[in-house]
Amino acid sequence: MENNMSVLNEKSVFVDEQTMSEIYEELKTPYKYGGVLKFEKELCDSPTVFRYKDAWYMSFIKIDKDTQQSGYESHLARSTDLVHWEYLFPTLCRSNDDAWDSKQVAAYAAFVENDLYGQYRIQEVNGK
Numbered sequence: 001m002e003n004n005m006s007v008l009n010e011k012s013v014f015v016d017e018q019t020m021s022e023i024y025e026e027l028k029t030p031y032k033y034g035g036v037l038k039f040e041k042e043l044c045d046s047p048t049v050f051r052y053k054d055a056w057y058m059s060f061i062k063i064d065k066d067t068q069q070s071g072y073e074s075h076l077a078r079s080t081d082l083v084h085w086e087y088l089f090p091t092l093c094r095s096n097d098d099a100w101d102s103k104q105v106a107a108y109a110a111f112v113e114n115d116l117y118g119q120y121r122i123q124e125v126n127g128k
Contacts, residue, residue: 031083033083036083036085037058037085037087039062041065043062043063043064046060046108048108049082049120050109050112050120050121051119055079056079056080057109058076058079058085059075059076059091059109060077062075071104071105073092074108075088075090076088076089076090109122110122111124
């Protein structure tokens with residue numbers, strides 16, 4: 001076991017208990033809301049949250065609760081406070097075709113700034 005720990009410590013950074021406690025105190029939230037976007041017949045999964053102009057947006061996939069229904073599709077919601085979300089519309093929908101990608105349709109926001117104290121805006125790449 002000791003030999004394995006030395007290999008692990010060479011590849012990773014050890015964070016002492018005091019530092020972890022300080023990080024926890026800075027980041028913890030006293031509010032536990034659970035799911036912020038719920039649907040009667042589908043589950044909301046794989047959210048990506050980003051800021052655009054004066055609002056927050058969440059791209060996510062919906063998966064049918066009926067296990068006989070195959071696949072998922074992509075959707076978008078908006079919030080001004082990150083707690084209350086307004087469902088907007090589907091961004092990519094499943095198809096009834098039998099093509100290899102007709103039932104698993106996911107679109108995600110790429111290149112979102114993810115610095116802890118950043119703006120969480122979608123970044124441009126090559127001027128786009």
